Amino acid sequence: MNTNYTNSTRILRTTMTLQRKLLVLVVLLSIPLLTKGQTNELKRHYVPFDVQLKATATAKSTNQVVTETISQQGATWLRLFFKDVNLGKESTLTITSTLDGASQTLTAESIKTWKNTSAYFNGDQITITLTVAAGETNIRASIKELGVGDPDPTSKSQCGSVDNRVDSADDAIGRIVPVGCTGWIISTGKYVTAGHCVGSRAQVLEFNVPKSNPDRSIIHPGPEDQYPIDSYVSPYPSIPSQANDWAVFEAGPNSQTGLTAFQAQGKAFEVTQDDPGSDITITGYGVDSGIDNQTQQTHTGPTASYTDTFVRYVTDTEGGNSGSPIIDTATGKAVGVHAYGGCSTNGSGSNSGERATISDFWIAMGYGTPPPPPTEDCVGNVSSFPLSESFENTLGAWTQSTIDDINWTIDANGTPSSNTGPSSAAAGNYYVYVEASGNGSGYPDKSAILNSPCLDFSGVTEPSVSFKYHMYGSAINELVVEARTNNTGDWATVFSRSGDQGNSWNAAAIPLTSYAGVSSVQLRFRVTTGSGSGGWQSDIAIDEVTISDGDNTPPPPPVCDSLDFNDFSINSFANQDAAGNYSIGSGGAAISMANNTWKFIPLNYTVTPNTVIEFDFSSTSQGEIHGIAFENDNSLSSSRVFKVHGTQSYGIRNYDDYAGGTKKYTIAVGNFYTGTMDRLVFINDNDSGSGNTSTFSNVKIYEGTCGALLSAENAIADLESKTPIMGTEDEFSAIQVKIAPNPTRGAFTIQVSNYNKDIQGTIYNVLGKRVRVLSLQKGNNAVSSSAFGLNPGIYLIKFTGPDVELGTQKLIVN
Known part of the structure; x- marks a missing residue:
């Protein structure tokens, strides 16, 4: 049979700068900064193209062949995007790589499966051959765009200081391009990847992937190992969340062999809902240096934890590993799909993914209705106590x-x-x-x-x-x-x-x-x-x-007996205990606290409307707050503090009248609040200085009149005013932070007054990006804007003390 050839060569040299199309991957962060979806999109750009291949005349008895050669200097791979294609019933379109001779032949049926695109071809030059079958008319194929692979300079990172991944060759695990993810075959004939990997960027599933080039640019397998990705099932694109980050997809048959990947690879994972064992293996196409970049590698590490939704593991992964199977090392079965990296090079954190126990995920994989979730039913039958x-x-x-x-x-x-x-x-x-x-x-x-x-x-x-x-x-x-x-x-x-x-x-x-x-x-x-x-x-x-x-509740303190501090543990309260200096005196009847000290003793007591606390108080000098309080947690609450001395307008001030010496206070606690309490708090707050000591002694807690003949109601009425007089300041009101000079051209000073705890100053630019964190102490703190990289502009400095915000001030650098 005679064949007519029409030969032409087109060398494409792009002289203008083409704007690259950036595809932004939406990643849900469940763990700030350290939990991230692990895709690694192929570095690429796209060149607009307008070339049409068609027969010059109709040949009734012979085939006609039209060829076109396309080059893109420096490309690591090329891919074609077609429009206006008509291949009739017998005509074909063949693309061949000049570098390795790999080729793909498309028919009218298979080019629809490939959605008018080609496979990936290694190198910077390909030849396109349109073979027009004898007797067929109007056969044509137009190229509208050329995908061009770029060198990939991305540096790697991994879980821990050493990358422990090694080469792998699991026939059931493939690479998804151009999104840069991993996909795998399951025993139902379907394919699995992460939810954030699907969509328009998940186009081709590749198996038997070769090593990459020394410069990290990837090498594609031949078209006989590439499969066009079809429809997928995943809730993630509509409702992005870590719990939804799974996907099950289909892939069309290969254009060369006519086989699906499930048929051709001869390997598939069995998926199980069993709890994962002690070790997890992750195999996939994560980034790396040199020839290992985005080639199949594997690593095994310990299981960190798991729930009915997630499994976490300290196993090395990288960008590109998203979609990898989470393999129970002991059984070789897949228990879920890897989606997020949470490790750092210092060894903290863990990587994670979704378990197959998610009902919709299990059903989408074709395994039918999942078994019921594990129960928390109690076991045993204890009837003998204690x-x-x-x-x-x-x-x-x-x-x-x-x-x-x-x-x-x-x-x-x-x-x-x-x-x-x-x-x-x-x-x-x-x-x-x-x-x-x-x-x-x-x-x-x-x-x-x-x-x-x-x-x-x-x-x-x-x-x-x-x-x-x-x-x-x-x-x-x-x-x-x-x-x-x-x-x-x-x-x-x-x-x-x-x-x-x-x-x-x-x-x-x-x-x-x-x-x-x-x-x-x-x-x-x-x-x-x-x-x-x-x-x-x-x-x-x-x-x-x-x-x-029987009732194990500890009895309340003996009626009218003083507390013995030797019977209690003395604990720091509410992160306010800056100095922490205290001593027990008078045989256990007194607690003395120096400088800035907040302490509590564990004391289970139900404060009723008749509850009274009685104590003797003395202080060597006046700080900001001196007082006592019942509390039911370790949080600072001014509405429960009875202030007896101090410069700040704080807490309940009905008894705020200490003038010197030793003064006895009898406070009608139940007149101001009631409830179940578990601690008694003693406060000697002196943020602005030192050398102060306060003593609480002969502390008694009782109901009503402590044995007197008066009724409890009369005893309460005879005490101080029944209307609470509340302070107008919080614990930090006296603190002063000043920036001078402001505006500044270089050095400036941050002055901290009336506070003897450490302060942190966090500097943000006008875009809200953190620029610097300063550790500040009481007094003058010298700062150099040039040394800290503060360029001219407006900044905000947020000041915080231990577990508390102290305010934000503006800084102008000229």
């Missing part, structure tokens, strides 16, 4: 939850994190605690639940639970005890504490009277870790748990 547990290297009858984020840890001799957690057990050698370390794994706002066995209270008349708890750290969040009956219904809160409770074990005793006579009761301890960058300082521990038949 039931005591001190966690001596065991959880005993208590069990870890399966619906929380992280587990409780049995520990002794102090938690590994500094400035948080206990240093020893409350009883015995061991305790259980929640370790908050690890951005994305231990915090922010991670939950840990410890479940009791089934408790049979059918023969119990006065059920109660008592325990010791330790909540010390700058980011302490919450400890809650909850109960429910018969494994059904909502959990009811029976105890809660939030915030720093001091560096000591505290006691709690909770009556469970409403559950008396109930045959199936379950309790649980639920902890939520801290938020913010310092969230790791939120370890919470419990110990010495006892469930009893």
Whole structure:
């Protein structure tokens, strides 16, 4: 058979600068700064093109061939985008790489599957061949755009200081381009990737990917290993969230072999909803240096935590790994899809993805209706009390939850994190605690639940639970005890504490009277870790748990007897305890506090309308606030502080009349507030100086008249005014921060007055970007705008003390 050829060569040299089209990946950040979707789009630009291939005449008995050569100097790969294509019934269009000879032949049917695009071809030159079948008319193909691969200079990063990924060749895992993600085959014949990988940028799924060029520019496999991506199922594009970041998609058959990737690769992952094991393997196409860039690599690391939605792991991943299978190393089965990087080179944090336990995800993969989620039904049947547990290297009858984020840890001799957690057990050698370390794994706002066995209270008349708890750290969040009956219904809160409770074990005793006579009761301890960058300082521990038949509530202090401070732990209060200097005197009857010191003692007491507190007070000099307060958490509340001395207009001021010497105060607490309290606070606030000492002694708490014949009502009426006189300032009102000169041309001074704690000044530009953080102390702090890189302009400086904002001031640099 004779064949007519029409040959032409077109060398495209772009002389004008073409604006690159930037595609912005929308990534939901669940963990600020460290949780990010791990795509790595191919570096590329697009060149407008207008070339048409068509037959010069109709040949009735022979094929006619039209060729076109296209070059783009410096390109790492080329891809064609067509318009106005007509290939009839037998005509074909073939694209061939000059560099490696790889080719793709498209027919009228397959070019529709490829949505009028071609495969990726390595190198900077391709040849296009239009073969017009004999007898077919008006056969043509117009090229409208050329995709051009650019060199990729991106630097790598990984989880920890060393990149532990190694080469891999898993036939079920492919590379999605140009978005720069990973996709994989599952046993139902479908394909899985991350939700933020799908859409217009997910166009081709490549398998058997070769090594990249030494300059990191990727090399595409031949067209026989490229598959056009078709429809997908994912909630993520409409409702972007980490919990929705999964996708299941289809891919068309290969234009050369006619096979799907599922048929051609001969490998697929079995997906399971089982809990992940101790180690996780991630295999995918993450970025790297040199020839390893966006080629298949794998690494195995420990599982950090998991819930019904997420699994977190300390396994090396990089940009481009989004969509990789989360593989349970022990079984080789996939338990979910990788979507987010949360590690840093210093080893903190963990990477994460969505589990196959998400119902819609499971259904989309074609596995049918998922099994019911794990239950939290209690096990066992305890009917003999007391039931005591001190966690001596065991959880005993208590069990870890399966619906929380992280587990409780049995520990002794102090938690590994500094400035948080206990240093020893409350009883015995061991305790259980929640370790908050690890951005994305231990915090922010991670939950840990410890479940009791089934408790049979059918023969119990006065059920109660008592325990010791330790909540010390700058980011302490919450400890809650909850109960429910018969494994059904909502959990009811029976105890809660939030915030720093001091560096000591505290006691709690909770009556469970409403559950008396109930045959199936379950309790649980639920902890939520801290938020913010310092969230790791939120370890919470419990110990010495006892469930009893009888009231374990500690009795109130003996009527009319003075408190003995030797019987109590002395704890810092509300992050205000700057100096922390105190001593116990008079055989335990007095506490003296020097300089800027705020202390509390644990004291379970229900303040009633008849509650009175009595004490003797003396002070060597006047600070800002001297007073006493009942509190039920470790937060500063001026409405509960009875101020007896000081320069600030603060708190309840009905008793603010100290003039010297030793003065006895009898304060009708119940006249101002009531409620269940767990601590008594003593305040000697002296932010602006030192050398001050205040003493509280002979402290008595009682109901009514302390044994006198008068009624409680008359005793309260005989005391000071019943109308609260409230202060007009908060604890920080006296603090002064001044910037001079302002405007400035270079050096300036930040003057801090009336405050002896450290202050932080955070400088922001007018766009809200943080520029610098300054550590400031009382007095004059010299600052050089040039040394700190402050260019001429307007800045805002936000001043903060320990856990409190002190205000924002404007700075002008000329």
